[in-house]
Amino acid sequence: MSQAVYRWPKGSVALAAFVAGSIALLFAFAPAYRTAEAKTGLPLTAPLPDRVPPGVVLRVGDPVTRWVFEHNGWEKRLPFRVEWAEITGGPDVTEAFHAGVLDVGFGASVPPIHAVWMGIPVRIVAFREYADRATRQAYVFGIAPKANIKTLSDLRGKRIAFSPSQVQAQIVIETLKAVGIRRQDVTLVELPSSIGGDVYSNALASGAIDAAPIRADLVAQRYVRDFGARGAHILKHPPFRDDGGNVYVPETSLADPGKAAALRIFIHYWGLAQAWVNAHPEDVARGYYVGNRGLPIADARVMAAYTGNVSVPRSWAGAIAYQQAAIDTLGPETKHPRLDAATLFDRRFERIAGDAAASVQGKPS
Template identity: 80%
Template sequence: MATTRSYWPRGSTTLAAFVIASIALLFAFAPARRAAASRQGLALSAPLPDRVPPGVVLRVGDPVTRWVFEHNGWDKKVPFRIEWAEITGGPEVTEAFHAGALDVGFGASVPPIHAIWMGIPVRIIAFREYADRVSRQAYVFGIAPKAHIRTLADLRGKRIAFSPSQVQAQVVIETLKAAGIRRDEVTLVELSSNIGGDVYTNALASGSIDAAPIRAEVVAQHYIRDFGPRGARLLKHPPFRDDGANVYVPETALADPGKAAALRVFARYWGLAQAWINDHPEELARGYFVEKRGLPIDDARVMAAYYSDVAVPRNWAGAIAYQQAAIDTLAPETKHPRFDAATLFDRRFETIAGDGASPSPGWPQGKS
């Protein structure tokens, strides 16, 4: 029988268990730390400090950015220390924020929203989107081999994977609305996807679900390669945006003047990292996805393409509208309150990552 391939790093099962156990130990103390931080420190309306004091540490969960930083030596140029964490998915970032174990997370539209709904105040400090937002989709629907689904209308009456804390939930709800299918006409099976996609594809292959939104690169390609002969197929979702991605942080990090100053520098380097990836997809494919993740070169190139050809806007009007659409879509479906997406964004950072993506001559070799 064909099997799907996971794109988690080697040995990640043990690492993931260690991270989860560590987070669990910190849970009991997190509320007290957040309460103490909220009573003192830098106001969210105050100008960002421009000097990083000695001894500042940022804990960052973004493995691709880590490789780019270390590959270019930027982790040695920044005036603070970075502790990198192998935490990638929205649910894991939310758990780490709750435990006070992470300062910087990376995720799509829904994870920052879900954090707010879980009572964890966060702010977005950087945003990226596909340069080609018209024809490019981040997700497609994987269809189970015996589901008898050939069009989106055929989703009616079917079992669909649904993860309320991830962007896949937005993809599902938007698709059902566009297809004229009511929520009570399908069965949403709550199932969190992992970064490798094999949770969803294994469920599809086993027939425990009929459809699931899966990433439209290696995950989708391998699903069809492995299960297409048995009747598996892919369907594109209707033309709505699923491409935005955020760097977001807990408000407690922004309340710390030293960390706030470090985040100001980090956001600019993160923007530079996006520009570097755009210009060096083959280097990312070979250096990160082949050497670090163990992917075959063809798969690595597809993954690198997923991370490249992105834009980092200096104006967040479109980003706010994108997040508002996600809030408006999911709030009634998940029984959470609607809120103003603008409150998710720390506008003090609005141009910083975009400036990094279009660096001045000599930067970052010069002053950071």
Template identity: 45%
Template sequence: MKSPYVLDRRAFLSVVAGAVALGVTACAGDDEPDVALASAPLAESVPKGTKLVIGDKEHQKAIEFSGLADSFTFEVEFANLSGGPQTLEAFRAKALDIGAVADIPPIHSHWTGIPTKIVASRFRQDPLNHAIYRLGVAPGVAVGALADIRGKKVAYSPGQAQGALVLRVLHKAGLSKDDVELVELPSTGDVYVTALASRQVEVAPIGGVQVKRYETKYGTDGATTIAHGLRDDPGHLYAPVTVLADPGKAAAIREYVGVWARAWRWREAHPDEWIERYYVKDQGLTTEDGRWLVDNAGVAEIPASWTDAIARHQETIDLLAKETGNKPLKAEDLYDRRYESVAADALSTGGTQ
């Protein structure tokens, strides 16, 4: 099977916008699957002609580099988009079947009228020492501990993992939103780093290679970062309930989740190839930056049971509901437990290539 076709992000979002303009978000038509089918047993095989559109642009490369893309029994189209807002927009337009996000977008989707379910979850082993984010502190601003955030301008992105992390940090520090000045900014790209460097904000959660680059570029000006001491490691695949109600797509998602898990183990077993082919050649980073990202990520934990994850997710939901005024949700309702052991089972049958 040929490598999956990748739909350019700009073209994809244009399609999404057009679909929304045409009223795709209106009530389901006669051909819409009955959402009650979303709890039906998964089919044993994927029907011929089934197709999934998937937004997981980084892990797509691991699936391709590992050769696992050739194993699909259905058509896969990867959309070049990522993150909660883009994924939710695509779900709303019925232009995407699966998205890869952290723990906040599945909550936000329910609060904005697009019910979704998580179908795969991964975490980081030793998550406090392999945190995704650190709190960036603007040059010349004195913040050495979480309590020092009081009175500061803090970057905040509602509906995204970084926004929830800010609320959790405030809670841990014994502070409320009234004790800081929240500045709403999108957390995409280098927005937070630029805002810190220009003192538009004084504190912002920054992640990935941005941490290293921020410290290197602005450290001589007095910029710093501090650890937040909280788990920030959830990573999920999630899909709209209407997609999961389609028996063919539901079966294809099970197959995809198995490949997704094996591709994580491939990344860990081939770090040098992953760094060179993805971080250096595809993303334009240096080998040093790629090595830092691999080392900081550690090993992916893909559990066979979601019980502990659901309990942690409930704590996050309860805090967000209190702080945002949204209706409380049951974390259990955010997970499709038909898929609970699928990823772990795929690894137990030989997940590293």
């Protein structure tokens, strides 16, 4: 069984292979990072400070939240400065943490886990999930036009995109287990997914891979729209959770009392932002996806629907169980040690975002 295939077509897939190689080279030095943790500063068991000293800056990678903050003028209320970065997606966020250029990142279940496995201590400080997660999937499988895959059982013997630092890897492994296919009976093509989904979509369309987990939003719609006439289609994965979203930060940022105090306030506003997005899908569609991303309004509404209708729980019991399932799925398959998911969460933040979201739910805006 081959875990990686390096016969890349030109364009975005080749670029993704280069990025994957660069990240792998970067993390070859990850063990040294484990010994570079701050030995001084605010203990992770200490209460969060109330006061933000002058000059504190939080570097945040979360474009949608940035637009919500700017649209509502919330940055003017903050006793610190936010530097927004166009850094999203597990591999890029982890690399930015490693380089020390980011304080706050957003990702699905796997990126915080993978960061710890790579020797970068991080903590989850906020969590969200779909309010309708019982009936909605965040990802579906894109099927290549000539792959001859009609059901998930047909994945046997096929080439499947696999990004071990992203939730897509969890989706692949859980799907194979659910349909009774052994990992050695498929070829996992190591290929990081882009935020826009173009890398996976282009690889599918070109025939470089046979199947890939792609986002069940505009990515899936565009893929079928652009290549459906050639036989491209999508399949739903078996019923398991794929919807969790985490705000996570390096422990070095939490060890800084000023940043820790700023994070306490930022996460409150992040919770408000989730509730605001839920209540204003048309504003998000027109303001962010049309105004900032240049999408046609019909496509923008698809993305706004995918972004919204989320819940911010006030208890992390479900979130911890969700993260533990991801650890227990991927750890044995990627030869990484088992982690206790509870150690990934900074429980000092547990109620902050949920309380903020609940404080405005159902109120007129």
